[in-house]
Amino acid sequence: MFAVATCWLVVSVFAMALALIKLNAPEFLGTSCFLSYGRLQPAALNALVFGFCVPVGHAVAVWGLFAGTGAPLPRKDVMLTSWAVWNVGLLIGTIGILRGDGTGIEWLELPGYASRMLVVSVLIFAVWVLRFGWRGCNDQNDVRLWCCVGVLLLFPWIYGAALVGSVYAQVRGVLAAVTQAWFVQMLLVVWGGFFALGVLRSYSTGTGAQTLVSDRVARFAFWTLVLFGGVGAFQRLQGGPFPAWMIAVGNASAVLCLLPLCAVLISFRSVFAEQRGQGKTVGSRGIVVSALGFYGLALVLAAVSCFHSVARVVQFTTYRQAIDMSLLIGFLVPSLLYAIHGIMQLDAGLRWSGQFLQRALFLTVAGGALIVAGLVIGGVVQGVAWNDPAVSVADVIRRTGKWLGMTTAGWLLVSCGIVWFAVQVCMLIAGGFRLILWPVARVWFQADIAEKEAGA
Amino acid sequence: MTSRYPFLLFFALAIAASWLVVVVWPHLQLGGLEPVTIEETGVVYPPIRSGEALVGAEIYRSLGCQYCHTRQVRPSTMGADIARGWGRRRTVARDYIRDQPPMLGSVRFGPDLANLGCRETNAAALLLRLYKPSAIVPLSTMPSYRHLFHVRPAPAGGSEWRNSLALRMNLSSDQGSEVIPRAEARALVSYLLSLKADELFLEAYPREDLQTTNSARGMDKARALP
Numbered sequence: 001m002f003a004v005a006t007c008w009l010v011v012s013v014f015a016m017a018l019a020l021i022k023l024n025a026p027e028f029l030g031t032s033c034f035l036s037y038g039r040l041q042p043a044a045l046n047a048l049v050f051g052f053c054v055p056v057g058h059a060v061a062v063w064g065l066f067a068g069t070g071a072p073l074p075r076k077d078v079m080l081t082s083w084a085v086w087n088v089g090l091l092i093g094t095i096g097i098l099r100g101d102g103t104g105i106e107w108l109e110l111p112g113y114a115s116r117m118l119v120v121s122v123l124i125f126a127v128w129v130l131r132f133g134w135r136g137c138n139d140q141n142d143v144r145l146w147c148c149v150g151v152l153l154l155f156p157w158i159y160g161a162a163l164v165g166s167v168y169a170q171v172r173g174v175l176a177a178v179t180q181a182w183f184v185q186m187l188l189v190v191w192g193g194f195f196a197l198g199v200l201r202s203y204s205t206g207t208g209a210q211t212l213v214s215d216r217v218a219r220f221a222f223w224t225l226v227l228f229g230g231v232g233a234f235q236r237l238q239g240g241p242f243p244a245w246m247i248a249v250g251n252a253s254a255v256l257c258l259l260p261l262c263a264v265l266i267s268f269r270s271v272f273a274e275q276r277g278q279g280k281t282v283g284s285r286g287i288v289v290s291a292l293g294f295y296g297l298a299l300v301l302a303a304v305s306c307f308h309s310v311a312r313v314v315q316f317t318t319y320r321q322a323i324d325m326s327l328l329i330g331f332l333v334p335s336l337l338y339a340i341h342g343i344m345q346l347d348a349g350l351r352w353s354g355q356f357l358q359r360a361l362f363l364t365v366a367g368g369a370l371i372v373a374g375l376v377i378g379g380v381v382q383g384v385a386w387n388d389p390a391v392s393v394a395d396v397i398r399r400t401g402k403w404l405g406m407t408t409a410g411w412l413l414v415s416c417g418i419v420w421f422a423v424q425v426c427m428l429i430a431g432g433f434r435l436i437l438w439p440v441a442r443v444w445f446q447a448d449i450a451e452k453e454a455g456a
Numbered sequence: 457m458t459s460r461y462p463f464l465l466f467f468a469l470a471i472a473a474s475w476l477v478v479v480v481w482p483h484l485q486l487g488g489l490e491p492v493t494i495e496e497t498g499v500v501y502p503p504i505r506s507g508e509a510l511v512g513a514e515i516y517r518s519l520g521c522q523y524c525h526t527r528q529v530r531p532s533t534m535g536a537d538i539a540r541g542w543g544r545r546r547t548v549a550r551d552y553i554r555d556q557p558p559m560l561g562s563v564r565f566g567p568d569l570a571n572l573g574c575r576e577t578n579a580a581a582l583l584l585r586l587y588k589p590s591a592i593v594p595l596s597t598m599p600s601y602r603h604l605f606h607v608r609p610a611p612a613g614g615s616e617w618r619n620s621l622a623l624r625m626n627l628s629s630d631q632g633s634e635v636i637p638r639a640e641a642r643a644l645v646s647y648l649l650s651l652k653a654d655e656l657f658l659e660a661y662p663r664e665d666l667q668t669t670n671s672a673r674g675m676d677k678a679r680a681l682p
Contacts, residue, residue: 022599023524023565023597024597025597026597026598026599026600027599027600031599031600031601031602031603032603033519033601033603036519036520036599037520037523037524037599038519038520038521038522038523038524038599039519039520041520041523042520042523100518100519101518102517102518102520103517103557104517104520104522104557104559105557106522106523106562146463146467149463149464149467150467153464153467154471157471158471161475161479165479166557170556170557171483171487172486172487172489172553172556173486173489173549173550173552173553173554173555173556173558174486174549174552174558174560175479175482175483175486175487176556176557176558177557177558177560178478178479178482178483179479181478182474182475182478182479186471186474223466223470226467226470226471226474227470227473227474229474230471230474230475230477230478231474231477231478233478234478236562239528239530239534239535240528240547240560241528241546241547241548241549241551241552241560242482242549243482243485243486243549246482249477311534312530312533312534312535315530315534315535316526316528316530316561316562316563316564317563317564318563320562320563321563382564386535386536386540386564387535387536388536389536389539389540393566393567393593394593394594394595394596397565397566397595397596397597398595400565401597
C-alpha cells in the first residue's frame with residue numbers, strides 16, 4: 001500500500017513541478033492540451049491529495065488504532081478491496097482530468113465516473129471503521145484515539161457531502177463554490193489537525209505511551225478544531241460574490257482557529273518536555289517541529305488575511321495557495337512520510353538508513369519552505385501590482401514570474417526528496433522480499449529439485 | 457466501551473453544525489435566487505446563454521481556464537478591479553445562477569473575465585488571442601490553444617473563411633497558411649463574449665444610484681427607438 005502511495009506521490013510532485021514550469025513557460029514540452037497548466041495542475045493536486053495524503057493518513061490512523069492492542073487487523077480483505085477500488089478510480093479519474101473531463105470544481109475535479117468509485121471505496125471503508133475501528137481499544141477516553149477515529153470518519157462525511165453538493169446534485173451558482181470551500185477547509189485544517197493531534201503525537205511519544213498530562217488541552221484542541229475549523233471555509237470566499245455575513249463569520253472563525261493551534265502547540269510542548277533526555281529516533285523532533293510550524297504558519301497566514309488592508313492585497317493571488325501548500329506540502333506530506341517510515345520499520349522489522357531518511361525529509365521540508373515563501377511573497381507582489389491600475393497585465397506577470405520561479409525550484413527540491421524517499425522504500429521492500437519471501441521460495445525450489453532428483 | 461457512543465454522537469453533531477452553518481445556511485439564503493427583470497430596460501438578468509455558448513462553457517471548463525482567470529469583480533473598496541475596467545460594479549451571487557459549475561476561479565495569473573464580453577466585442581481578436589496569445593500581449597504566459605484551429609496552406613485567391621486568422625492578422629510565423637477556427641474555438645469565443653455581469657439591480661448597487669442609473673438607461677433606450 002505504501003509503495004503504491006509513494007508512486008502517486010512521486011508522480012504528483014513531478015507533475016506539480018511540471019505544471020509550474022508550464023505556467024512560466026507554456027511552450028515547454030510543446031503545446032499539447034494534455035500538458036497545459038489548466039489540466040496538469042488539477043491532475044497533480046488530485047493525485048497528491050487522493051493518491052497519497054488521504055490513503056496514507058487513513059492507513060496510519062488504522063495502524064494507530066490497532067498498534068497498541070497487538071490485535072491482528074480484522075477483515076483485511078475488505079480493506080484491501082476498498083483500497084484497490086480507490087486506486088483504480090483515482091487512476092481513471094486522473095487520466096480523465098488530463099483528457100479534459102474534470103468537473104471544474106477545484107480539489108474535486110475527478111470526473112463523475114471516477115469519483116463514484118472513490119465514493120464506493122470510502123463507504124466500504126467507513127463501514128469497516130464503524131464495525132471494527134475501536135475493537136480492543138482499552139482507553140476510549142484517549143484523545144489520540146479520538147483523533148484516529150476522527151481522521152477515519154471525517155473524510156467519508158466531508159467527501160460524500162461535498163460531492164453531492166457540488167458535483168452529483170449540483171446546487172445552484174455560487175453555492176457549489178461554498179461547498180467546495182467547506183470540503184477543502186475541513187480536509188486541510190480539521191482532518192490535518194486531527195492528524196497532528198493524534199497520529200503525529202503518537203509518533204513523537206511512542207505508541208505505547210500512556211495518557212499524557214496535556215490530554216485536557218488536547219481535548220480542548222480537538223473540539224475547538226471541529227467547531228471553528230470548518231466555519232473558517234467562509235474566509236476562502238473573501239472578495240467573492242457572497243453576502244458580507246459569510247465573510248465576517250469566516251474571518252472570526254479564522255482568528256478563533258488560533259485557539260486550537262495554541263492548544264496543539266501546548267500539547268506538543270508538554271510531550272517534548274516529557275521526552276527530554278530520552279533517546280529519539282532519526283529526525284523525529286525536527287520533523288514534528290517543522291510540520292507543526294507549517295501548520296501554525298498556515299493558520300496564522302489565514303488569520304492575518306482577515307485584516308482589510310491585507311485582504312485587499314492578497315485576494316485572488318497566490319497567497320491563498322501558499323496557505324494550502326503550507327498545510328499540504330509543509331505539514332501533511334512530511335508527517336505522512338515520517339509515519340510511513342515508523343510503520344514500515346516496526347512492522348517489517350527492517351532498518352532505514354538514518355542518513356537517507358534525514359536527507360529525504362530535509363529536502364522535502366526545504367522544498368516546502370521555498371514553495372510557501374515563493375507563493376506568499378509572490379502573492380503580495382501580485383496583489384500590489386493588480387491593485388495599481390497603472391501596471392499593465394504583462395508587467396504584473398513579469399513581476400510575479402520570479403517568485404513563481406522560486407516556487408518551481410521548491411517543487412523540484414521536494415521532487416528530489418520524494419525520489420530519495422521512494423528509493424529507500426524500494427530498498428526496504430527489496431530487503432523485505434529477501435528476508436521474508438526469498439527463504440520461502442528457496443525451500444520451495446529445493447523441494448522441487450529434490451523431487452525431480454528422486455524421480456530421476 | 458463506555459465513551460464510544462457519546463463521543464461518536466458529539467463528533468457527528470459538531471461536524472453537522474459546521475456543515476449546517478457553512479453549506480445549508482447559505483443555501484437557504486441564496487438557493488432561491490431567481491433571474492430579475494429590470495423594469496426600466498425590460499432585460500431579464502442573467503440572460504439564458506445560447507447553445508453555442510453553453511458548449512463553450514464546457515470547453516472553458518475542460519481547458520481549465522479558471523485556474524488562471526477569475527470571474528469575480530471586487531468592490532472598489534477591496535481592490536482596483538473596477539478601476540482596471542474589469543467591471544462597473546462588484547459581482548453578486550445572482551450573476552452566476554445560470555452557471556453550473558460557476559467556475560469563479562481563485563487566483564489571477566491573467567485578467568478577470570467576469571465582464572470580458574463587455575470590454576471585448578471582436579470575436580476575431582479573441583480567436584487570435586487563443587491561437588497565439590503573444591501576438592497580442594508580448595511575453596504572455598497564456599498557452600496557445602492551437603489544437604482548436606485548423607492550419608492549412610492559404611489558397612491563391614485568398615481565404616474564403618471570414619475568421620481566417622493568419623491572413624487577416626498577418627502573423628509572420630504563419631505566412632502562406634490560413635488558420636481556421638474549429639467549432640470548439642468558435643464555441644469558446646461565443647461563451648467568452650457572453651460573459652457580462654454589468655446589469656444594475658438591487659443587491660448589485662445602492663438603491664438611489666440604481667434608480668438614477670437605470671432610469672437614465674431606460675431613457676436612452678427609448679430615445680434609440682425609431
